[in-house]
Amino acid sequence: xxxxxxxxxxxxxxxxxxxxxxxxxxxxxxxxxxxxxxxxxxxxxxxxxxxxxxxxxxxxxxxxxxxxxxxxxxxxxxxxxxxxxxxxxxxxxxxxxxxxxxxxxxxxxxxxxxxxxxxxxxxxxxxxxxxxxxxxxxxxxxxxxxxxxxxxxxxxxxxxxxxxxxxxxxxxxxxxxxxxxxxxxxxxxxxxxxxxxxxxxxxxxxxxxxxxxxxxxxxxxxxx
Ligand SMILES: C[S@@+](CC[C@H](N)C(=O)[O-])C[C@H]1O[C@@H](n2cnc3c(N)ncnc32)[C@H](O)[C@@H]1O
Numbered sequence: 001x002x003x004x005x006x007x008x009x010x011x012x013x014x015x016x017x018x019x020x021x022x023x024x025x026x027x028x029x030x031x032x033x034x035x036x037x038x039x040x041x042x043x044x045x046x047x048x049x050x051x052x053x054x055x056x057x058x059x060x061x062x063x064x065x066x067x068x069x070x071x072x073x074x075x076x077x078x079x080x081x082x083x084x085x086x087x088x089x090x091x092x093x094x095x096x097x098x099x100x101x102x103x104x105x106x107x108x109x110x111x112x113x114x115x116x117x118x119x120x121x122x123x124x125x126x127x128x129x130x131x132x133x134x135x136x137x138x139x140x141x142x143x144x145x146x147x148x149x150x151x152x153x154x155x156x157x158x159x160x161x162x163x164x165x166x167x168x169x170x171x172x173x174x175x176x177x178x179x180x181x182x183x184x185x186x187x188x189x190x191x192x193x194x195x196x197x198x199x200x201x202x203x204x205x206x207x208x209x210x211x212x213x214x215x216x217x218x219x220x221x222x223x224x
Pocket of ligand 1: 041
């Protein structure tokens with residue numbers, strides 16, 4: 001066997017894998033059972049988490065709205081990251097239909113409810129008022145639902161900050177049972193507003209679960 005051959009290759013035969021094969025493997029074997037933050041399941045592409053902390057640092061946000069909590073690993077990670085970067089006066093507004101079964105830190109406010117219900121949006125608006133805010137949507141991924149979230153929560157995103165529409169990977173991979181999904185919603189949204197642009201520079205690792213999903217506010221929100 002040559003030095004570059006399979007037997008002594010630390011990638012154990014995966015060196016010629018395509019991006020499609022990598023995503024399928026990550027989805028099938030890793031993301032749902034094998035990614036943890038402080039011992040709590042975290043349903044994320046970990047390359048995206050690195051980009052998220054770069055965004056949080058660069059924009060200086062002090063409030064993150066997380067739509068879709070599930071086990072809460074990402075919620076904990078957001079809580080710690082904000083606390084480390086910006087101190088105690090930070091806030092994660094975490095929204096889900098069901099409460100996670102973990103004790104949430106002091107800078108997390110959990111809201112149980114449908115993300116697009118009037119009462120949920122009103123509570124989030126009140127909690128985020130006066131805070132530099134970004135939004136991450138990782139709840140119901142149907143395009144129509146995400147488009148409504150973009151319209152309702154886009155107004156809460158501060159100048160220069162982001163609305164991250166997660167899991168547009170389903171559209172790219174053409175996983176029929178989940179499409180049309182977030183990528184379709186993001187494209188429709190930027191076609192109807194000049195306040196946001198898709199920031200492809202945030203897809204630098206290529207292997208993102210949010211293709212076309214990093215929406216940056218480039219114009220102030222219109223009043224009303
Ligand atoms: C993909 S999981 C979230 C994963 C989590 N963000 C993470 O990084 O580990 C989706 C979650 O969205 C919640 N969800 C689905 N539809 C929702 C809705 N309309 N409003 C609020 N939460 C919703 C589900 O209950 C589920 O817990």
